[in-house]
Amino acid sequence: MRIGALSMRWPSLDPLLALLGLALLVVGLVAISSASIEYAEFNYNSPWFHTKRHLMYIAIAVTAGFVVYQVPSSIWLKTGWAWLFAALILLILVLLPGVGKDVNGSQRWLPLGPFTLQPSEFAKMAMVVYLAGYLDRQADAVRNSWQGFMLPVVVVACFALLLMVEPDFGATVIVAATAFGLMFLAGVRLMYFIVVLGLSVAGLVALIFSAPYRVQRLTAYTDPWADPFGSGFQLVQSLIAFGRGEWLGVGLGNSVQKLFYLPEAHTDFVFSIWAEETGFLGASVVILLYAALIGRILWVGRKASLASRDFSAYICYGVALVFSGQAFVNMGVSSGLLPTKGLTLPFISYGGTSLIVCCSMLAMVLRIQQELRQPQPKSARRVL
Structure with a gap:
């Protein structure tokens, strides 16, 4: 009886959803480590400065995700306004x-x-x-x-x-x-x-x-080669990184664009460096990981909707929209599909707050998937 009670209290995580999130975190750690080496050496006299901080951010983010996972969705429903x-x-x-x-x-x-x-x-x-x-x-x-x-x-x-x-x-x-x-x-x-x-x-x-710098970004996006050393500099350098990557990439650590050619190489444009070093194959793997993650989250949301747990379903749909929107915009900016704007790549870009929020939102979905395996209490249906 005790073992059964514990299994109900601590059911296993959704293995696919957890592994997809972990895979993106690992890709991010590798990408940040490679993209930031020269920048960290020049500015902080330590090639692994950003790698160590990113590892610390990951530890904090995973801990935050663990805490969020313990919180029932009914608590989030009651405290949303707060x-x-x-x-x-x-x-x-x-x-x-x-x-x-x-x-x-x-x-x-x-x-x-x-x-x-x-x-x-x-x-x-x-x-x-x-x-x-x-x-x-x-x-x-x-x-x-x-x-x-x-x-x-x-x-x-x-x-x-x-x-x-x-x-x-x-x-x-x-x-x-x-x-x-x-x-x-x-x-x-x-x-x-x-x-x-x-x-x-x-x-x-x-x-x-209304803002000249936004208009400048828009015009640079439509034709970055018109001013390759001015307003179009970032996008031109990013496109060069994609071009150098070809099919299989130049190899991890061998990027040229991260050598102070491409600004923000370890933050907003980390996907460009990843594409240069791992090529079309590596870039495609990241895109497929995002597609699988978002698809799984939507699947959990659909299950919640069919179970008449509308709040849980909307949480899943909202998380999927945030992840897909940010991933699409970040990769679209890097590849020249969209005008330049500063958005992190979920689970991958350097930045503590972004990692904590991404892991927390994924933990909410994991919690919802856990709760879907249990009968829903009648008192939890509507909270005024």
Whole structure:
């Protein structure tokens, strides 16, 4: 009886989902180690400076994921508004003079001793948790009334405004796209959706043309070779990295573009260095890993939906939208498919906050998969 009780309390993880997340973490560690060696040696007199920090970030992120895995989804349902409020406070704090840290004209980080916290990453997770709870509780209002649909839209607009003040256009796009994707999946009236989506797109276009540097990025994206040593420099160097990789790559550690040709080689453009060193084959493996991970998360979400656990389903769909959106944008920017914008590659790019949030969101999905193996308590169906 005791063994049976323990097995019910600690059921095994979804092996495929856990292994896919672990595989991406390993790829990230290898990619960061290779891409940052020369940069770390030049700036910190230690070739393994970023590798050691990334290992520490992974340890913290996995620990955070373990903690999140212990939290039942019903707790997230009850406290969604609190996480949203916490994210809002952090987004306001990062904008206060003397509180937020300014890097290259962007005030996106909160210094915490030797580390920094990026509130925009936490905001993505908080938005998913809040919207999943709202769409579960207010399903009828969202589908049948303008007021029920507009409340989450106003919340998203407030977050988007704070993110744009930083400015963080990439995070704004991901938060807005995830929110609209979830509301569409919740069955909102198509007319409501089209009107608000159209206004949002028009607002984003206006924001692009309101800042000269965003217009410059757009023009550089359409023809980077017109100014290969100026506005098109990053994209040109990234495309050179892809070209050098060919089919099988130049070999791990043998990248030329990471030798101070490609800026941000271990952060925003780590996929370019990976493609140069491992070629089309290595780049394809990473893409397939993301496709498998996102597909598995959607599968868990579908199972939750069929079991009438709408909150759990929306959590899964939201996590899948965040991961797929960021992966698509990051790899699209690196390959010249999209204009340049600073977004991390989930589980791979260098950055502690991103790793912690990614592992936490994956842990939420793993927890949901665990709970789907157990009968649902009647009291957990609706929380007002």
